[in-house]
Amino acid sequence: MAVNLYDVAYSVEKAIRESAEYKQLKQMYDVVNSDEGAKRLFESFRNIQLSLQQKQMMGEEITQAEVEQAQKQVALVQQHDKISKLMEAEQRMSMVVNELNQIMLKPLEELYGSMEQQ
8 A cells, every 4th residue: 555645744744733842832932922022032033043044055254243243132032031932942843853854764864875885
């Protein structure tokens, strides 16, 4: 019997939505977004993060001023209780996704790993 990978993927999506990690992440995201000050600070932090990532991906140099601005923003975000809890929840969810990714890619790693050993 052939397995429909898309059906399995949608089952994984549903399981993620029902997981404790996702529910905690969503709850903390809603908490941050319901607080206007926290929301603005978090959006500012995300914008700086995305801007630096884009520059890095395009091979552009990140200036010392940009690094210092990012460090200041990180310090502010870490001091904000609601945002730091959201970031902790993001980190836990990211770990789950990385572990799922490793599991899903294991057949390919085994295949290509065995080809390298030949």
